Amino acid sequence: DFDRMAERLQNLVEGHRRLLHDVSHELRSPLARLQAASDLMHQQPERAAELMGRIQRDIGRIDDLVDELLTLSRLDTGVGQLTSEPFDLADLIHDVAEDARIEAEPKGCVIALDLPESLTVYGNIEWLRRAVENVLRNAVRHSPAGLPIQLKGGKEGGFVHLTIEDQGGGVVPAELEAIFEPFYRAANAKPFDGYGLGLTITRQVLKIHG
Numbered sequence: 001d002f003d004r005m006a007e008r009l010q011n012l013v014e015g016h017r018r019l020l021h022d023v024s025h026e027l028r029s030p031l032a033r034l035q036a037a038s039d040l041m042h043q044q045p046e047r048a049a050e051l052m053g054r055i056q057r058d059i060g061r062i063d064d065l066v067d068e069l070l071t072l073s074r075l076d077t078g079v080g081q082l083t084s085e086p087f088d089l090a091d092l093i094h095d096v097a098e099d100a101r102i103e104a105e106p107k108g109c110v111i112a113l114d115l116p117e118s119l120t121v122y123g124n125i126e127w128l129r130r131a132v133e134n135v136l137r138n139a140v141r142h143s144p145a146g147l148p149i150q151l152k153g154g155k156e157g158g159f160v161h162l163t164i165e166d167q168g169g170g171v172v173p174a175e176l177e178a179i180f181e182p183f184y185r186a187a188n189a190k191p192f193d194g195y196g197l198g199l200t201i202t203r204q205v206l207k208i209h210g
Helices: 002-043 045-077 089-107 125-142 198-208
Strands: 085-088 111-114 120-123 149-156 159-165
Touching: 002 045, 045 198, 085 089, 089 111, 089 125, 089 149, 120 125, 125 149, 125 159, 125 198
Parallel strands: 111 149
Antiparallel strands: 085 120, 149 159
16 A cells, blocks of 8 residues: 555656746747847837737737646646536537537538437536537647538437547547647647647546546
8 A cells, every 4th residue: 555655646746847848948939039039129129010929929829838737736636626506418519519610611511400309407617618628629620621520429328428539640549648638749749739738637627537
């Protein structure tokens, strides 16, 4: 028992150290670009409008990263669990799918839903919205153009089951566990494909909700 406890503490320490390193690494690039853009604006004021667009994009990326880190921190510490309430998950999924269609339409991808009229669950509506959205947006992002994305849901044995299917290349078996670790990017990830926190947040949300 003592050895297991010591091993768990060691893993926690290493995990926190790795997370701190990864956060520093992720912030370094946009901050370096912001510094470079600021210097260029002083040297070449005529390019201010062009450079301002780049600055706003990087500020947006930093803001997204901080937001995801705060969400992950709240999930890890359990903050916000008291806001649980009954709500219709089917309605939430329809809303999330409608937003995702904005990204799917330019690729010619149809998001097809197969849900019962009502799926009442008890939980935190905003956290569950984020969990479903993370996976559905991943499906849209990795789906080949013109192919459908299917989202099915129902109740079975006292649990709600959701399945999101796309026709993309998928994840190699060796990465199936790693993709849920903070800041991990699969080998087939695009150059800027998020910060690698979406699936970590999704797993935490579902774990908290049982």
